[in-house]
Amino acid sequence: MEIDNVVCAFCGCVCDDITVTVEEGRISEVKNACTLGRAWFLGHSSNAHRPSGTVNGRPVSTEEAVEEAARILAQARYPLIFGLTSTYCEAQKEAIALAEVLGACIDCCTSVCHGPSGIALQGVGEPTCTLGEVKNRADLIIYWGSNPAESHPRHLTRYAVTPKGLFTPRGRKDRRVVLVDVRPTPSARAADIFLQVKPGKDFECLWALRALIKGIDLEEDAVADTGVTLAQLKDLADRMQSCRFGMLCVGQGLTQSRGKQMNTTAVFLLVRELNGFTKFAAMPMRGHGNVTGIDNVLAWQTGYPFGVNFSRGYPRFNPGEFTAVDVLTRQEADAALIIASDPVANLPRPASGRLSQIPTVALETRESETTKIAKVVITTAPAGISAEGTVYRMDNVPLRLRKVLPSPFPSDEEVLSRLLERVKELKHA
Amino acid sequence: MLKIVQGEVYDPINGIDGEKRDICIEGGKIVAEVEGAPTIDASGMVVMPGGVDIHSHIAGSKVNTGRKMRPEDHRGDVVPRTNVTRSGVGYTVPSTFTTGYRYAALGYTTVMEAAVPPLTAKHAHEELNDIPLLDKASFPLMGNNYFVLKYIATGEFQKVKAFVAWLLQATKGYAIKIVNPGGVDTWKWGKNIESLDEKANTFDVTPRQILTTLARVQEDLGLPHPIHVHCNNLGVPGNYETTLKTMEAVEGRRIHITHAQFNSYGGESWARFRSKAPEIATYVNDHPNVTIDVGQVIFGEATTMTADGPWQYRLHQLTGHKWVNSDVEMETGAGIVPYRFSKRNSVNAIQWAIGLELLLLIEDPWRVFLTTDHPNGGPFYFYPQIIKLLMSQDARLEMLESVHKWARTRTSLKELGREYSLYEIAIITRAGTAKALGLKEKGHLGVGADADIAIYPKLDDPEAMFSRPRYVIKGGEVIVEDGKVVKDGLGKTFFVEPAYDEAIEGEIREDFEKYYTVTFENYPVQLEHYLPRHEVIPCG
Ligand code: SF4
Ligand SMILES: [Zn+2]
Numbered sequence: 001m002e003i004d005n006v007v008c009a010f011c012g013c014v015c016d017d018i019t020v021t022v023e024e025g026r027i028s029e030v031k032n033a034c035t036l037g038r039a040w041f042l043g044h045s046s047n048a049h050r051p052s053g054t055v056n057g058r059p060v061s062t063e064e065a066v067e068e069a070a071r072i073l074a075q076a077r078y079p080l081i082f083g084l085t086s087t088y089c090e091a092q093k094e095a096i097a098l099a100e101v102l103g104a105c106i107d108c109c110t111s112v113c114h115g116p117s118g119i120a121l122q123g124v125g126e127p128t129c130t131l132g133e134v135k136n137r138a139d140l141i142i143y144w145g146s147n148p149a150e151s152h153p154r155h156l157t158r159y160a161v162t163p164k165g166l167f168t169p170r171g172r173k174d175r176r177v178v179l180v181d182v183r184p185t186p187s188a189r190a191a192d193i194f195l196q197v198k199p200g201k202d203f204e205c206l207w208a209l210r211a212l213i214k215g216i217d218l219e220e221d222a223v224a225d226t227g228v229t230l231a232q233l234k235d236l237a238d239r240m241q242s243c244r245f246g247m248l249c250v251g252q253g254l255t256q257s258r259g260k261q262m263n264t265t266a267v268f269l270l271v272r273e274l275n276g277f278t279k280f281a282a283m284p285m286r287g288h289g290n291v292t293g294i295d296n297v298l299a300w301q302t303g304y305p306f307g308v309n310f311s312r313g314y315p316r317f318n319p320g321e322f323t324a325v326d327v328l329t330r331q332e333a334d335a336a337l338i339i340a341s342d343p344v345a346n347l348p349r350p351a352s353g354r355l356s357q358i359p360t361v362a363l364e365t366r367e368s369e370t371t372k373i374a375k376v377v378i379t380t381a382p383a384g385i386s387a388e389g390t391v392y393r394m395d396n397v398p399l400r401l402r403k404v405l406p407s408p409f410p411s412d413e414e415v416l417s418r419l420l421e422r423v424k425e426l427k428h429a
Numbered sequence: 430m431l432k433i434v435q436g437e438v439y440d441p442i443n444g445i446d447g448e449k450r451d452i453c454i455e456g457g458k459i460v461a462e463v464e465g466a467p468t469i470d471a472s473g474m475v476v477m478p479g480g481v482d483i484h485s486h487i488a489g490s491k492v493n494t495g496r497k498m499r500p501e502d503h504r505g506d507v508v509p510r511t512n513v514t515r516s517g518v519g520y521t522v523p524s525t526f527t528t529g530y531r532y533a534a535l536g537y538t539t540v541m542e543a544a545v546p547p548l549t550a551k552h553a554h555e556e557l558n559d560i561p562l563l564d565k566a567s568f569p570l571m572g573n574n575y576f577v578l579k580y581i582a583t584g585e586f587q588k589v590k591a592f593v594a595w596l597l598q599a600t601k602g603y604a605i606k607i608v609n610p611g612g613v614d615t616w617k618w619g620k621n622i623e624s625l626d627e628k629a630n631t632f633d634v635t636p637r638q639i640l641t642t643l644a645r646v647q648e649d650l651g652l653p654h655p656i657h658v659h660c661n662n663l664g665v666p667g668n669y670e671t672t673l674k675t676m677e678a679v680e681g682r683r684i685h686i687t688h689a690q691f692n693s694y695g696g697e698s699w700a701r702f703r704s705k706a707p708e709i710a711t712y713v714n715d716h717p718n719v720t721i722d723v724g725q726v727i728f729g730e731a732t733t734m735t736a737d738g739p740w741q742y743r744l745h746q747l748t749g750h751k752w753v754n755s756d757v758e759m760e761t762g763a764g765i766v767p768y769r770f771s772k773r774n775s776v777n778a779i780q781w782a783i784g785l786e787l788l789l790l791i792e793d794p795w796r797v798f799l800t801t802d803h804p805n806g807g808p809f810y811f812y813p814q815i816i817k818l819l820m821s822q823d824a825r826l827e828m829l830e831s832v833h834k835w836a837r838t839r840t841s842l843k844e845l846g847r848e849y850s851l852y853e854i855a856i857i858t859r860a861g862t863a864k865a866l867g868l869k870e871k872g873h874l875g876v877g878a879d880a881d882i883a884i885y886p887k888l889d890d891p892e893a894m895f896s897r898p899r900y901v902i903k904g905g906e907v908i909v910e911d912g913k914v915v916k917d918g919l920g921k922t923f924f925v926e927p928a929y930d931e932a933i934e935g936e937i938r939e940d941f942e943k944y945y946t947v948t949f950e951n952y953p954v955q956l957e958h959y960l961p962r963h964e965v966i967p968c969g
Contacts, residue, residue: 005950016951089555100516121498125751125765130548132758132946137617159946166631166944244618272752275742279619281756299496300488300525300556303503303518313509314516315524317500390555390958396490396755398551399951400958 007401008033009086009384010040011152012286012394013159020404027385027405034153044365044385048408054377062410065378069337069361070422072376076335076359078311079104082324083341086289086365087412088389088401092297094416095339096308101423103311105333108294109287109341110306111323116255117284118295118305119319120264127271129281130395131158133245136165137279140243142178142236144267145202145253146285147185152394155285156190160247167244176239180205181253195236198227200258205233206266212237213273246271246280252287286394289340290383293392328354336360340383340412344369363412378415381407389413430455430463431905436471436884439851440478441860442873446852452476454880457904461876469907471884474899477855478872479538479881480812483862484657484687484722485803486734487528488542488556488567490549491763494753495522495732495804499767502732514914515561521732521767521804529561530914531810536883536898538920539863539871542567543606543657543687543802544736546757547574548947550600554959557922562908564871564881566923566966568657569600570736570761572607572639573614575631575944576937581642582632588936590646594929595937597652599953601924601960604654604866605647608736609661610639613762621739623662625674636661637678644682650927651969653867655683655720663688663740666696669705673712681718685865688724688802690784702776704840706783710790713797720865721791722798725784725815726777727807728832731768734805738762759944770807778833782840788819789845794856795864812858813895819849820891854891867966868923880905921962928968 006018020041021029030041053065060068073079081099084092085108099106110118120126134141141160148155156162164171179191180202188194197205204226211218212234220230240246248271254263267282274280286292295305302308304317307324320326324343327333328351335358344352345368355373362374365382381387386407392398410418433452438445453463486492496503503518508527510516517527532540540560545553545567557565571577571593580588593605611629612622618630625637643656660675662668672692676684686692695705713719733744738754741764745752753765770777784806791797799816803809818825822845829836829843837843849857863872870879882902888894901909908916934949941949956963 005948007951017948093559097515100510118497121494121753122500123751125498125745125753127752127754129754129756130758130946132548132944133617133756135946136758136944164943275619275754279617281754295497296493296552297555300493300559301515301517303496303522303524304500305497310516312507314507315503315518316507317503390551392552396494396552397548397947398555399947400551400955 003402003404006404007384007391007399008037008040009289009391009401010037011288012292013152013154014391014393014399015154015158016399022404025405036153041385044382050379052379052409056375062378062415065376066415066418066422069376069378070419070426072335072359072361073102073337074423074426078332079335079337080324080327080333081106081337081339082343083108083339084294085109085291085341087340087383088290088387088391089293089297090389091412091416092294093301094413094420096298096301098416098420098423100310101420101427103313105309105322105327107307107322107324108298109291110295111319112325112347113252113287113291114255114284115306115319115323116261117250117264119261120268123265124268124272126268127275127281128283130397131393133281134160134247135163135168137167137245138247139168139174140176140239140246142180142246142248143187144180144248144251145257146249146251147181147187148285149187149190150185151287152285160249161190178236195228195232198225201226202254202257202263203259203266206263206270208233209237209240210266210270210273213241213277240274240280241277243278246274246278248282250282250284283395290391292394292396293390296392296396325351334358338362338370338374340364342368342370344373363415379409380412380415381409383412387411387413430466431902432463432466432468433471433476433882433884434468436474436476437887438476438874439855440874441852441856442864443875452874452882454905457880459874459876459878459880469884469900473887475851475885475887477536477883478859478874478878479883479901479903480536481859481862481866481868481872482537482540482800482809483798483866484543484800485540485809486543487540487560488525489545489553491544491734491765492522493556494755495734495765496524498751498753498765499732502730513917521730521808525556525559526561529563533562533901533903533909533914534912535810535812535895536885536901537563538881538901538903539564539868541565541866544608545569545600545602546761546763547596547600548757548760550602550954551959554601554922554954558919558961561917562903562920564920564923566603568604568606569596569602570606570608571596571643572610573761575759577639578614578629578632578634581634581638586642586645588933589642590649591929591933592937593643593646594650594927595933597925597927601922601954601956603924604652605643605656607639607643607656608659608761609663609740610636612661613736613738616738616762617756625661625671625678640675640678641680644679644684648682652925652927653966653968654865655685657685657687659687659735659737660692663691663737664744666694666698666702668692668694669708672709676712676716676719679718683718686719686721688800688805689721689787690724690726690780690806693783693787699776702779704779704783704786706786707790707841710787713791720796720798721787722800723784723787724800724802724806726770726781727801727811727814728770728772728781729807731770731807732765732804733768734763734765736761736763738764740764741766744768758946772832775833775835778836779839781832782836782842785818785825786840786842786845788857789847794853795861797857798862798865799857813892816854816895817890817892820854822846822848919962921964922960923964923966925968926965
């Protein structure tokens with residue numbers, strides 16, 4: 001059976017034009033997806049052999065695993081709920097409700113990827129648009145600290161570089177593409193111009209661009225040690241001012257290197273000022289899965305997009321205090337619930353180490369570094385394959401994941417809502 | 430079952446003006462009689478239908494970006510969880526749960542989300558479902574939509590009509606929203622248009638054509654609410670002429686001008702800024718096809734957020750405040766700028782006075798409604814303050830003395846002696862809005878109406894009275910006592926299902942697939958997933 005218009009939420013592109021062929025209870029073919037998306041769909045065809053759950057490594061039923069998880073969380077004094085990237089909004093809502101009842105800290109992968117973009121938004125705002133505006137209008141695309149060819153492959157072909165749009169009828173021929181990064185990545189092949197910035201010198205380059213578009217005369221030594229010449233920056237500044245519609249795509253090379261939110265703030269200020277000359281937008285290249293969704297749900301339910309603390313009964317936000325890495329590194333969290341992400345593999349060692357010292361509960365579809373150390377593992381149906389719900393694209397456009405395969409396991413939403421009920425009962429007793 | 434006895438009832442749709450009446454409730458509806466029902470003794474209290482807000486920004490992509498960008502807005506206004514209610518934050522862009530509770534705690538039970546980009550309609554519905562206690566509906570943005578403009582340019586009225594009906598169904602929307610017609614399309618290249626006869630960018634159509642065509646479409650489709658218009662040139666000195674021309678453009682067809690305060694300005698510069706509320710009010714008084722809401726300014730913090738991208742950019746440039754712009758492919762735009770209305774600011778003082786002038790100068794309360802264009806003019810929960818100013822000239826004059834003198838010299842406010850009665854307050858906050866929205870079971874207490882009721886203590890100070898209802902009843906159940914939410918629950922979402930010629934789907938598909946970045950199949954809002962409780966309001 002062929003199912004059309006399936007949504008892939010492996011990366012922030014959230015392509016919704018995937019055709020999936022299902023044969024004999026497994027996905028046998030995937031059309032339109034990139035290699036990452038393809039591997040994502042095909043890789044999930046068979047996880048039915050996994051236990052429904054484990055407690056201390058011992059296989060148990062979902063009910064038993066939920067019961068143990070509820071006990072751990074209800075007893076904890078300062079539990080942390082973290083992850084929520086590769087799941088859908090309906091499940092994320094249950095996790096927030098649980099955090100509220102527990103007085104927990106709830107944080108998502110944003111705090112370790114594009115949190116600095118969120119903080120820049122809070123500081124200076126953000127001129128942006130949906131991806132269709134890029135496809136239809138943009139004649140200058142700048143990827144800065146981003147390697148879309150490997151992280152968001154179809155960003156190039158579906159939205160920003162090659163597609164033909166309303167005012168870009170010749171597709172690639174109507175656009176200039178610039179890549180700025182600390183090394184030539186495979187994305188350089190897609191670019192007309194590659195600027196190699198020295199590591200940690202992005203801010204200096206962005207600030208110099210701001211000066212140039214304001215007509216301030218810079219000396220060569222203003223950009224010394226950046227790896228880029230003044231002539232190169234002047235050329236880029238000219239292109240930025242003279243394009244019809246520019247788009248600056250903000251990668252993790254900016255958010256996770258020296259300067260962090262100062263880099264993203266510089267980007268948003270630069271782009272804001274460019275709107276005095278032409279039309280210009282910026283967009284964080286939001287990464288994995290539905291990380292944009294958890295930002296949105298947290299924001300509408302609590303007012304804040306990540307790192308929210310409920311210990312006083314109302315939401316509080318303070319990055320660096322209530323963000324997962326910090327809560328773990330300072331050894332504050334005394335229990336953790338990890339949902340649809342793998343912090344043991346991805347967080348810095350001092351933070352991830354804490355997860356094996358405290359009782360950790362993991363909701364996962366497959367084995368991961370985190371399930372290996374977790375005291376309780378609850379296997380759930382993979383979102384977008386065996387569970388349906390809402391996800392948000394990197395430009396905040398909502399789409400609905402489909403269920404294309406049955407699963408023997410409950411969805412994240414079902415498990416979390418059962419867990420919530422049990423925790424409420426235990427807290428009440 | 431419930432019976433409210435001995436209350437002083439204000440039910441303007443049924444002509445009841447403060448008479449003592451008993452109200453009987455069964456099955457969530459008002460009924461003629463109930464036997465053996467528990468009673469609420471409302472002696473010494475005022476009984477009104479639940480409030481109906483005709484224009485507010487409470488859900489969706491723009492509102493949520495407003496929340497994300499303003500941690501400073503939330504920090505001082507925290508809302509802890511209770512045994513009944515969820516936690517949240519308030520101030521100008523409250524979280525969803527808090528939005529529902531705060532409206533309910535004012536006696537409001539139905540609220541319109543006034544601007545939804547169709548592409549992100551699922552988002553708006555997700556948030557509407559997280560706004561407890563209220564019934565809701567949303568207005569999809571259409572005044573700069575590619576297909577609307579295209580079919581106007583090609584002169585194919587039937588296609589515009591079919592497309593609008595299709596779009597209302599695809600978004601589960603309620604009314605046609607028009608924001609800066611043609612101007613937002615032009616903003617996609619960083620420009621704007623300034624008169625009704627200037628051409629938009631993508632197609633050669635003018636704001637006038639967009640307004641007249643959509644007004645005709647609304648009439649032909651029999652939609653319950655008229656076109657809901659945010660005029661061109663919003664916020665700009667001298668814009669009242671554009672507003673007059675906008676109202677004239679529809680040639681007698683129904684039109685609702687929203688947050689008219691922001692479009693009633695005279696003077697050709699900020700230095701010469703003055704009120705033209707009397708001119709707008711005179712026009713409205715003479716033209717029964719027009720309704721307006723005011724968009725009253727509240728002194729203090731606001732978050733301005735509209736689909737009017739060029740205006741928001743201009744406001745950013747005027748203030749230097751942080752600025753979000755977010756253009757939406759094929760459809761619309763959005764801009765957000767935090768703002769603070771200050772009593773000492775000459776322009777702000779005039780703006781404040783204009784809202785009140787409109788409310789006082791428009792004679793027919795069935796055609797002028799109380800809004801703050803939340804959170805553009807200020808938060809909705811300041812409505813009681815405005816009610817007090819309308820009911821008491823003394824209160825008005827006292828406040829007028831405390832603001833910049835231009836409010837006294839460049840507006841007519843100090844000469845206006847009119848004082849609203851409770852009956853009129855009930856019209857501009859519930860009966861009139863329900864009627865203008867075509868919500869026949871809202872805004873009144875006659876048999877068959879939804880049992881949404883606000884019971885206020887009768888106090889000399891209207892602000893105190895309307896700030897803290899003794900009871901609020903929603904769908905027959907007590908949800909608020911003494912201004913506190915005592916019961917949580919989900920309201921329903923209204924939408925319309927106008928019939929259309931299905932050929933339009935084939936017609937738009939080619940351009941859709943070329944220029945959108947989502948598939949045609951994944952675009953519509955699925956009823957079963959996004960509107961768990963809903964009701965279709967009939968057209969025609
Ligand atoms: S680009 Fe991203 S969303 Fe699109 S198919 Fe590839 S992995 Fe999936
Ligand atoms: Zn508005």
